[in-house]
Amino acid sequence: MDTKKMKRELETRLQQENRSIQYDREKETIRIENKETGKGITVSLASAVSKWHEQQEKAINEVVYYVEEALGVMGKDQRMAGNEKKIFPVIRSTSFPQQSSDGNNFITDEHTAETRIYYALDLGNTYRLVDEELLQKEGWDQDKIREIARFNLRSLSTEMKKDTVAGNDFYFLNTNDGYDASRILNDRFLKETSEKIKGEMAIAVPHQDVLIICDIQNETGYDILAQMTMSFFTNGHVPITALSFMYEDGELEPIFIMAKNRRNK
Template sequence: MDSRKMRKIFEERLAKPGRKFIYDRDKEDLRIEHEASGKGITVSIGGIVAKWHERKEAAIEEAIYYIEEGLEAMAGERPIEGEMKKVFPIIRSASFPTEPEEGNPFLFDEHTAETRIYYAYDMGNTYRLIDKRLLQKEGWDPGQIREVAMFNVRSLPIPLKEDKVAGNIFYFINTNDGYDASRILNKGFLVEMQTKIAGTMALAVPHQDVLIIADIRNDTGYDVLAQMAMGFFAAGKTPVTALSFLFENGELEPIFILGKNRSQK
């Protein structure tokens, strides 16, 4: 993979009416811009190529997603209509952009060293991340948005699928409603699950559409969880983190899992 091929992939995947591409050969930067407004996002093609050599297609999918989401937020083409019941928190990686464009930051909160909480307005088949401009346009109070979003995520159903591997129990939430990873913010649910855990409670949110809860009863369980998290992370359309978390004293702590050893970050 080289910059020329990567640029072609991005231009093909991101091409839509009303968009144009500007390429800086010296910097290997590709800018995707709305023709009408002149607003856009610049991505380092050279940087994506470097990530591709480490993560292959997952690096492309992650970058494409971030760009599309940012461009949609800039476009403001979809009117916001409805009630607060359509506002939800979503989990993103700590490297996710904090603003779609200069001077218009997203509403977000720090979560763990690996994850961050953003807020979104559900529009049916998609959702729009809430940013400063949208807050001002709708007259929304950031504190109210945070409170309502957390209430709404606690109201979501939590169907669990269970699997046993090498004496360990793994629970999966995978409804594909866009908020599977967000259910990690339902602390009441996590505390309830903890009462059912016989071993050590660990979790993973490798991508947006899955939450893994593990009842780790032996060292092999850590290895299995790490493999699961990496597999989901590489396959997910919206990767979050391949790291896992311990749930202790009501808090999440990222952990590295190396072979049969584990260490807190």
């Protein structure tokens, strides 16, 4: 599979009478737009090919699914008023775009050197990241979005599964509701968890659909956490960061775990 074959495959699957598909040879992307609204989504062919080499047909099916969902959402009436319970914070990497494809700035807050906070309006099978245009249309300010989203986050389940490896306890939060990684913003949850930790507490958010908390009780725990986080990072639908964070006194400090159990902040 190469970018030319991927282009032909996606064009075949996504072409409809009310859509246009434009190919950017220089950037190796295709943009699928609704002809009536001019709204659409851009797909990186190189990224799709890379995933195909790992997941084969599943990778193409996922691209088609997310494009169809995104285009479907663009046709819906998206209002926050009356849908306050559907607004949540989402964690993304600092390399994630800060503008929509239409050039509107997303509403964001700083988090760590590796992560940034965005805000989402849940639309069922997918969600829309809140941008300045939507905020202005509703007449809301960022403080209101932040307050509502954090309140809703605290209502989400924090039930975790535990696994012990080489004397270290690993806890996994994986509900697949789209906001698993967002639980890292639930201060009360992190504080309560830290009170049960016997050794050092580390947290990882390799992609949006998992939160890993590790009770590191020996040096081997660092290596296991690093390998585990990288594996999740490379296989996640929306990767965030392969780095982990040490949690102490309510603060998150990114760490880089090197070979032979050494770690740097």
